[in-house]
Amino acid sequence: MIHNSFMRKYKHLFPHKTIRPAQVDFMEKAEDAIKGEKCLIAHAPTGIGKTCAALVPAVHESIETGKKVIFLTPRHAQHKIVIETLRDMKKKSGMDIKVTDLIGRKWLCNLPESETMYSADFQEYCSTLRKEKRCEFHKQTYTETMAPTDQAIKVMAQIDAEIMHSEDAKALCTNVCPYAIFLERARTSNVIIADYFHMFHPTMYKTFLAKIGAKLEDIILIVDEAHNLPVRVRSLLSIQLSDRQVSGAIKEANDIDETELAKDLEFIYRKLNDKAQKLLKACNEKVIDINDICEAVEETSDYKYFIRELERTATIVRAAKKKSYLGGISSFLDRWKEKGKEYVRILKKVPSKRGGYIYLYTHECLDPAIATRSILNGVHSSILMSGTLLPLEMYKNILGVDESIELKMESPFPRSNKLSLVIRDVTTKYSMRSKKESVKIANYLVQIINYTKGNVGVFFPSYFMRDEIYDILSGSIEKHALLEKQNMTKEEKYGLLSEFVRLKDTGAVLFAVVGANFSEGVSFDGRIMNASVIVGLPLQRPDILSESLISYYDEKFSKGWEYGYVNPSMNRAVQAAGRCIRSEKERGLIVFMDGRYLWKNYNKVIPSDYELTISQDIKKEICEFFVDKGTLGAYS
DSSP, X not given: OOXXXXXXXXXXXXXXXXXXXXXXXXXXXXXXXXXXXXXXXXXXXXXXXXXXHHHHHHHHHHHHHOOEEEEEOSOHHHHXXXXXXXXXXXXXXXXXXXXXXXXXXXXXXXXXXXXXXXXXXXXXXXXXHHHTTOOHHHHXXXXXXXXXXXXXXXXXXXXXXXXXOHHHHHHXXXXXXXXXXXXXXXXXXXXXXXXXXXXXXXXXXXXXXXXXXXXXXXXXXXXSSGGGHHHHHHHHTOEEEEHHHHHHHHHHHHHTTOHHHHHHHHHHHHHHHHHHHHHTSSOSEEEOOTHHHHHHHHTTSOHHHHHHHHHHHHHHHHHHHSOOHHHHHHXXXXXXXXXXXXXXXXXXXXXXXXXXXXXXXXXXXXXXXXXXXXXXXXXXXXXEEESOOOSHHHHHHHHTOSXXXXXXXXXXXXXXXXXXXXXXXXXXXXXXXXXXXXXXXXXXXXXXXXXXXXOEEEEESOHHHHXXXXXXXXXXXXXXXXXXXXXXXXXXXXXXXXXXXXXXXXXXXXXXXXXXXXXXXXXXXXXTOSEEEEXXXXXXXXXXXXXXXXXXXXXXXXXXXXXXXXXXXXXXXXXXXXGGOOSTTOOEXXXXXXXXXXXXHHHTTSOGGGOOEEOSOHHHHHHHHHHHHTSOOOOO
């Protein structure tokens, strides 16, 4: 019998007929964290049922004490999984569990022009419309005294009738502001499903908490896919400005007859471009000083006054065009002066799609703890969870967690269901790259693709390498090839995935890139992918940002190489490798194509349940794994 007394406490909320032992272990640790007001950092691979295991004790605490559960996930698909789990919990318990599924204001807006606006422009546009009482949806949501209208109350009652996904709830808000309705409902909700930026954006979270009527110390925070949190938060804390933006702002200023401002911007544009051309004459990036931009601005005007003028004119432009380059420059200059060793300023020269180059001025954050420390230590309790959260100590350190409980779990799937091979006589190491090495990699890939029945996913470190090797092997593979593109739209991504699924019986091969569209955040359920191949190590090309991260973490933790470079890259590789096994009934082949996966510095980040084996005869190993187990055939 598994922890009978513990499970009796949660029996009414646990939505499934059977409980996995690993779920009990997870729930016990989650309860310890909640009761002890600590942070649970959990490495919990796919198949454990961590979404349910995190929600059950958190929702129980919410019902008992009035604490509010905020579940953060970067994936739209995960919102639906959380909704389904909470629906099942409500049905099983018969309790009135109130839930709000919240996405960004822009994506909930009923105004058609919102679809083409940049997020920053939309926020300003929306704020202006509300202040000037020109938004019909907002006016029909609130009375003059900012109380919900009868119509708004009626819509909220309809949404409250069941736990709804944001898309379904929005469909009921035909004449009212969906975002305002959702925030009103959030005030009385037990659980709010939201995105990282709601709690970790530097200027968002206080406003967000005020609008939902909650104090930080009353929040039970659950962060899903927490391995993404450091990079995502650093991105939220970073800014960039391109010469194209300045050029666009000059045109905007001239179009509305703000000639003096246009002249000032033209002067700044010339000054910055002259400096960029000199600094980047022999390289593509360089560390710059705060004064490189400040001095150019201050030669034309007082710095703060210039920002106010930019925002004033941006408001005029947005009223007519809904978006503005002027506003983007205002936001950039407002944050450019942020100081501290936690930031690095970089000037970059990047190729333009139109030909030539774009100059980028970036203000890159190196330390996510600037935002995460106060949140994770200020909430009542928190749960950080992911299937790739190793080493646990690294995430505790770089996120600035004070008191934590660590949980390292192994995959619940039978180890016999997974064959993890390392092909040691190939590498993508930069110093070893050659035509001969690429041909060798291509030859191995042809065997893996042709001898694995069904679908295969091949993940490369870069699009350049993918294209080079694909050109070598394209005439030799016996499967339909699907190639991921850079900057795919949601529709293009869905279309490629649908085609991959459609071809699963005859077999297709997806040529993709680690860290792009399909290496994580996409669930290949039901034997849609039978083999996952990782070509090389997905190490970031050394640049100023990666070197700055290494230096920063070396000074702070004496682990710069691991925290700033190796471990994040290896976690991306493991994420891609795990695409082919998503349930205990599935079996999959995983091939790591690089001898460096056996090196201690890299190997230690790979979970022990992978049981890496050095490949001796790839064709024989594939045939024996699939045919002998009697689950899948293989080509002979």
